[in-house]
Amino acid sequence: MEAFSKSMCRIGSGRIPSFTRRGWRRRGRVRAKLKVELVAYTPNPVELCGRAAGVSYDKEEKEDYGAFIRRIVALGHESVLEHASFTFRVEGISRALSHQWVRHRICSFTQRSQRRVDESRGGYVLPPLDSLEEKKREEVRGKMEAFIKSSFDLYRELREAGVRAEDARYVLTNATETKIYWTANARELRHFFRLRLHKESQWEIRQMAQQMFDLVYRVAPPLFEDLRRLRETGEP
Known part of the structure; x- marks a missing residue:
């Protein structure tokens, strides 16, 4: 040719x-179809964060770690949430989305390479x-x-x-599909959700954030439940 x-x-x-x-x-x-999987997360994330928070009071044992974490989150003491991490596998997203996503800094990304993969x-x-x-x-x-x-x-x-x-x-255009593995701790996830679940967020990354929220809320409700209204309405 x-x-x-x-x-x-x-x-x-x-x-x-x-x-x-x-x-x-x-x-x-x-057309690519969005698919979000929670492939790994810290075992017993609520208990782990609760025990870490308890060190400040010299009392790691709690009858109800969920209630304790809810109080900690309400007080804004979110550093203890950094002990729990979550790893997602995401496909069916555009390069336009990934350009926004990688601006989140306190997390780890591994993305499909356009140097190594024929598109x-x-x-x-x-x-x-x-x-x-x-x-x-x-x-x-x-x-x-x-x-x-x-x-x-x-x-x-x-x-x-x-x-x-x-x-x-x-x-190639920004519409080109990409795939990403992403690991973030619960504190960074909460920051991500505050920005990307908002109704003013770009539609594609908001849809991805909604699916992510549903997955982590299922396994660790006390870490994220104060953000449910934002997930459902797009408003804080």
């Missing part, structure tokens, strides 16, 4: 390149476009989807022409 075809120069012209139309039929690209068959995420009326929404979504798919096909041509993945990735 040619190193570079003429069709590669037409992505921004309003036309869908011929190789893109062929590519859709051949590879059948699909020719990668997935993508589309926004709901709920600010538009239905007819206009479908029209705009179609244009966005066409452009995103054409970027994947240009990426494929570049790779077949011998361009390295680390260079070919420059043509």
Whole structure:
């Protein structure tokens, strides 16, 4: 095949390149679906944080660690929550989301590499476009989807022409799917939830935060239950 075809120069012209139309039929690209898993967490996180808090009073043994932690959280003494950590596996999210997410600092990320992984068959995420009326929404979504798919096909041509993945990735959009393992302690998680469960948060990262909250609340309610209203309404 040619190193570079003429069709590669037409992505921004309003036309869908011929190789893109062929590519859709051949590879059948699909939208990514959000999936959040809680893959590991500190055993007995409420008791551990309660025992740690009890050191301040020289009394680690408590009849009700949950009630004790609720009082500690209400007082704003959240440093003891750093002893409990939670690890998530997340897929079906966009690079637009991950650019926001990695701004959270007191935590650990491991992300799918676009240097080591060929993205020719990668997935993508589309926004709901709920600010538009239905007819206009479908029209705009179609244009966005066409452009995103054409970027994947240009990426494929570049790779077949011998361009390295680390260079070919420059043509991909923020819609490109990524996968991440994330570990954070309970205190950092609470900070994350305060920001990302809020109704003014960007829709995609808010959906992810909602799923994360549901998972950790199920295993350690006293650490997070004061944030339930924020989870349900988007308001503190």
